[in-house]
Amino acid sequence: MTERAMTEQPSQPSQPSKLFAYAPAPESRAVVDIAPSYGLFVDGEFREAAAGKVFKTLAPASEEVLSEVAYGDADDVDAAVRAARGAFGAWSALPGAERAKYLFRIARIIQERSRELAVLETLDNGKPIRETRDADLPLVAAHFFYYAGWADKLAYAGCGPEPRPLGVAAQVIPWNFPLLMLAWKVAPALATGNTVVLKPAETTPLSALFFADICRQAGLPKGVVNIVTGDGATGAALVAHPDVNKVAFTGSTVVGKEIARTVAGTDKRLTLELGGKGANIVFEDAPLDQAVEGIVGGIFFNQGQVCCAGSRLLVQESVQEEVLDALKRRLSTLRVGDPLDKNTDVGAINSAEQLARITELAEAGEAEGAQRWSPPCELPGEGYWFAPTVFTGVSQAHRIAREEIFGPVLSVLTFRTPDEAVAKANNTPYGLSAGIWTEKGSRILKLADQLRAGVVWANTFNKFDPTSPFGGYKESGYGREGGRHGLEAYLEHA
Amino acid sequence: MSTDAAPRDAGRGSLSDVVTSDAALRRFLQGLPGVDAVGLEARAAALGTRSIKTTAKAYAIDLAISMIDLTTLEGADTPGKVRSLCAKGANPDPGDRSAPRVAAICVYPDMARVAKEALAELGAGEINVASVATAFPAGRAAMPVKLADTREAVAAGADEIDMVIDRGAFLAGRYLQVFEEIREVKAACGGAHLKVIFENGELATYDNIRRASWLAMLAGADFIKTSTGKVGVNATPPNTLLMLEAVRDFRAATGRQVGVKPAGGIRTAKDAVKYLVLVNETLGDDWLSPDWFRFGASSLLNDLLMQRQKLSTGRYSGPDYVTVD
Numbered sequence: 037m038t039e040r041a042m043t044e045q046p047s048q049p050s051q052p053s054k055l056f057a058y059a060p061a062p063e064s065r066a067v068v069d070i071a072p073s074y075g076l077f078v079d080g081e082f083r084e085a086a087a088g089k090v091f092k093t094l095a096p097a098s099e100e101v102l103s104e105v106a107y108g109d110a111d112d113v114d115a116a117v118r119a120a121r122g123a124f125g126a127w128s129a130l131p132g133a134e135r136a137k138y139l140f141r142i143a144r145i146i147q148e149r150s151r152e153l154a155v156l157e158t159l160d161n162g163k164p165i166r167e168t169r170d171a172d173l174p175l176v177a178a179h180f181f182y183y184a185g186w187a188d189k190l191a192y193a194g195c196g197p198e199p200r201p202l203g204v205a206a207q208v209i210p211w212n213f214p215l216l217m218l219a220w221k222v223a224p225a226l227a228t229g230n231t232v233v234l235k236p237a238e239t240t241p242l243s244a245l246f247f248a249d250i251c252r253q254a255g256l257p258k259g260v261v262n263i264v265t266g267d268g269a270t271g272a273a274l275v276a277h278p279d280v281n282k283v284a285f286t287g288s289t290v291v292g293k294e295i296a297r298t299v300a301g302t303d304k305r306l307t308l309e310l311g312g313k314g315a316n317i318v319f320e321d322a323p324l325d326q327a328v329e330g331i332v333g334g335i336f337f338n339q340g341q342v343c344c345a346g347s348r349l350l351v352q353e354s355v356q357e358e359v360l361d362a363l364k365r366r367l368s369t370l371r372v373g374d375p376l377d378k379n380t381d382v383g384a385i386n387s388a389e390q391l392a393r394i395t396e397l398a399e400a401g402e403a404e405g406a407q408r409w410s411p412p413c414e415l416p417g418e419g420y421w422f423a424p425t426v427f428t429g430v431s432q433a434h435r436i437a438r439e440e441i442f443g444p445v446l447s448v449l450t451f452r453t454p455d456e457a458v459a460k461a462n463n464t465p466y467g468l469s470a471g472i473w474t475e476k477g478s479r480i481l482k483l484a485d486q487l488r489a490g491v492v493w494a495n496t497f498n499k500f501d502p503t504s505p506f507g508g509y510k511e512s513g514y515g516r517e518g519g520r521h522g523l524e525a526y527l528e529h530a
Numbered sequence: 531m532s533t534d535a536a537p538r539d540a541g542r543g544s545l546s547d548v549v550t551s552d553a554a555l556r557r558f559l560q561g562l563p564g565v566d567a568v569g570l571e572a573r574a575a576a577l578g579t580r581s582i583k584t585t586a587k588a589y590a591i592d593l594a595i596s597m598i599d600l601t602t603l604e605g606a607d608t609p610g611k612v613r614s615l616c617a618k619g620a621n622p623d624p625g626d627r628s629a630p631r632v633a634a635i636c637v638y639p640d641m642a643r644v645a646k647e648a649l650a651e652l653g654a655g656e657i658n659v660a661s662v663a664t665a666f667p668a669g670r671a672a673m674p675v676k677l678a679d680t681r682e683a684v685a686a687g688a689d690e691i692d693m694v695i696d697r698g699a700f701l702a703g704r705y706l707q708v709f710e711e712i713r714e715v716k717a718a719c720g721g722a723h724l725k726v727i728f729e730n731g732e733l734a735t736y737d738n739i740r741r742a743s744w745l746a747m748l749a750g751a752d753f754i755k756t757s758t759g760k761v762g763v764n765a766t767p768p769n770t771l772l773m774l775e776a777v778r779d780f781r782a783a784t785g786r787q788v789g790v791k792p793a794g795g796i797r798t799a800k801d802a803v804k805y806l807v808l809v810n811e812t813l814g815d816d817w818l819s820p821d822w823f824r825f826g827a828s829s830l831l832n833d834l835l836m837q838r839q840k841l842s843t844g845r846y847s848g849p850d851y852v853t854v855d
Binding site for chain 2: 061329
C-alpha cells in the first residue's frame with residue numbers, strides 16, 4: 037500500500053544531515069489501554085449494537101487491528117436519539133452555571149488525560165504524536181474551557197434576549213481530527229443546553245469512545261452525550277431521524293449535499309463544514325523564510341488531510357524560482373515515518389481508501405502535464421503512506437488545481453498582479469480558507485476583503501483558536517463553528 | 531543558483547556594487563526580505579521540541595563541548611583565573627579524559643598572552659585564544675583606539691578576535707561607517723579570525739539582525755556573533771536561527787561560508803542541544819563543526835559534563851563532581 041516517492045534531486049539540494057542523525061524517540065504506547073472491543077455509548081452506558089454487528093478499526097501506520105467496535109444501525113440510532121430526547125428536559129433546564137461546571141470538569145479531565153488521548157489519536161488516525169500532543173489535544177481542552185465560559189452568558193451573546201436550545205443535535209464528524217472535531221461539535225451544543233448524538237468516522241472511532249468514558253468520569257447526566265459508531269449508513273440514519281432538531285456535519289462536499297437534501301423540507305437546523313481548496317498567496321515582498329514555513333505547515337500539517345489546507349500555492353512569478361528552491365530545500369528536512377516517534381513531521385495516510393484517492397489524483401496531475409517532485413524519503417513497508425509531493429507547472433485547468441486531494445500534495449501556480457491572485461484564488465467551487473503573505477499591511481486588508489473564503493490568514497496559516505469562528509463559503513458549506521458565532525447554530529430566540 | 535534572502539538581482543559576484551556608497555548599501559540592506567517575528571519564533575520553538583536521545587544526545591553533547599568558547603570577561607579577571615580556565619578547557623572532565631577539549635578560551639585583550647602561554651604549557655596548543663577587542667562591550671571609542679586594541683590582542687597571541695559593531699552608527703542608519711569599521715578591524719586582524727558581535731538585544735528588531743548579518747558578511751566577517759553577554763537580551767533560539775538563515779543565504783549568493791556564534795544565556799545542555807538542532811535542520815553537516823559554529827559560554831560546560839557523565843554511568847552526578855574554575 038505504498039506510493040514510492042520519486043527521488044529526483046532538488047535543483048539546490050540540501051541533504052538531510054548524516055552527522056547528527058536523531059535516534060528513535062518513540063512515545064510510549066503503555067499510557068493508553070485499548071480494550072479488545074467497544075460498544076455504543078447510549079444513555080450513559082456502553083452497550084452492544086442491537087443487531088450485534090461489529091467492525092474493526094486499524095492503525096493506519098501499521099495496518100494492525102486496534103479494536104473491534106459496535107456497528108450501529110437505524111435501531112441503535114433511534115435508541116440514542118430517544119436517550120438524548122429523554123435527557124434534554126432536565127439538561128436544558130439546568131442553570132447555565134451548572135452546565136458550565138460539567139464542561140469545565142470535562143476540560144480538566146481532557147488535560148489530565150491528554151498524553152493518553154494523544155497516543156490513542158496517533159494510533160487510530162496515523163498523524164504524528166507531535167501534532168496530537170502540541171495541536172489537537174491543547175485545542176480540544178481549550179474548546180471545552182471556552183464554551184464552558186459561555187454557558188451562563190448566553191443572553192449576552194447577541195443571539196437574542198432569551199436564547200433557547202434547539203433540542204437533540206445530530207453530529208457527524210470526520211476522521212482527520214477525530215477528537216478536535218468532536219470538541220468543536222459537542223462543546224457549544226452542551227453549553228447551550230442541547231443534548232447530543234454523535235457519530236464518529238468509521239476509521240477513527242476510538243477517541244470518541246474514550247470521550248464517552250470522560251463524560252462518565254465527569255458525572256455528566258445520562259443521555260446528554262450519546263455516541264453511535266458505524267459507517268455512512270449509520271450517519272445517514274442519524275441525520276434522517278425525525279426527532280432530531282439540529283444536524284451538524286463536517287466532511288466531504290458530496291456527503292454534505294446528500295445531507296442537505298435529506299434535511300430539506302424539515303424544520304431541522306443545519307450547519308455544514310465541507311471541503312476546500314485553499315489558496316496560499318505569496319507576494320514578492322513576503323517574509324520568505326516564514327512564508328516557506330507557512331506553505332509547509334499549510335499543506336503537510338496532518339498529511340494535508342485538512343479541509344482548510346493551503347493546497348494551492350499561488351506564488352508571484354517574480355519570486356517563483358527562489359520560493360520553490362527554498363521550499364524544496366525545506367521539504368528535504370521533513371521527517372516522514374513512525375507517527376509515535378516524537379521527531380516525526382509527517383505520518384501515515386488515514387486509510388487505504390484515502391491513499392487510493394490521493395494516488396489517483398496525483399497520477400492525474402502527471403498525466404495532465406504538471407511536473408511532480410518529492411524529496412528523497414524512505415517510506416515504511418507497511419501501512420498507508422504517501423510522500424510529500426509538489427506539483428509545479430500547474431494551471432487552473434488541471435484536476436489537481438480544482439479538486440480537493442485531501443493529502444500531502446501541493447499544486448503550485450503563479451500570478452503576476454494582486455488582481456490576478458484574487459481571481460485565481462476565488463476561481464474554485466470552494467471557499468474555506470486562504471493565506472496572504474506580504475509585508476504590506478494595506479494589501480493584506482484589501483485582499484482579505486476580496487477573497488471569498490471563510491478564513492483568511494495573514495502571514496500565517498492553519499492557526500486555530502476556540503474564540504475564532506471557522507466555516508466556509510460556497511461549496512465549503514455554511515454556518516460557523518467557534519467563537520460567539522458558534523453558539524448561534526445551537527440556539528433559537530424567543 | 532538562487533539567493534533566498536538576497537534581493538532579486540544579487541546574484542553571485544554582483545554584491546561588490548552594494549558597498550560603493552551609503553545610499554547603495556542602505557538600499558541593499560533595506561531590500562532584504564522582511565522577517566515575520568511570529569513565524570520566526572514559532573519555527574524556533576517547533577525545532578525546540580525535537581527529542582534528542584541516546585546516541586544522538588551523546589553526539590550532540592560532545593559536539594557542543596568541542597564548540598565552546600570558554601569565556602571569562604570580568605573586570606575581576608586575573609592571570610590565575612585565566613590559567614585555571616585554560617586548564618579546565620584543556621581537560622574539561624578530570625575523571626574522564628575522553629571528554630573533548632573546548633574550541634577556544636575567550637578573554638579580554640590584556641589576558642590574551644596569559645591564555646596563550648597557559649595553553650602552550652598545558653600541551654593544548656590546538657585550543658585557540660579568542661580575544662574581545664574594539665572597546666568591548668560598548669564599542670564606544672575612537673577608531674584608532676579600536677584598531678590598537680585589536681593589534682595588541684593579535685600581537686599577544688590571539689587567534690580569534692571578537693569585535694563589537696558600533697550599534698549607535700547602525701541604528702542611526704550609517705551602515706557604510708559600520709561596514710568600513712569592520713573592514714579595517716579585519717585588516718588589523720592579519721591572520722586572526724574575525725567574529726563580529728551585533729549585540730542583538732540593542733538592535734532590537736529581527737529585520738535589523740538580518741541587515742547586520744549581511745553587512746558584516748559583506749565586510750569580511752569570518753563569524754557573526756549574537757551578543758556580548760552584557761545586556762538583557764543575548765542569544766535566543768529565534769535570533770540565532772535568523773543568523774543561520776543569513777549565513778545559508780550568503781553562501782548561496784557568494785560561495786563564501788561564514789560561521790555563527792550565539793553567546794550569552796546558554797547555560798544548560800538541553801539549551802545547547804536545541805541550538806545544534808537549529809544548525810542541523812537549517813544548515814546541515816557543513817556547519818556542524820567548531821570551525822563553523824561556536825557557543826560563547828562559561829557555565830554551560832559543567833552542565834554538558836554532568837549530562838555526559840549521566841550518559842556514560844547511567845546516574846546523575848552533581849555539581850561536586852565537576853570542577854569549578
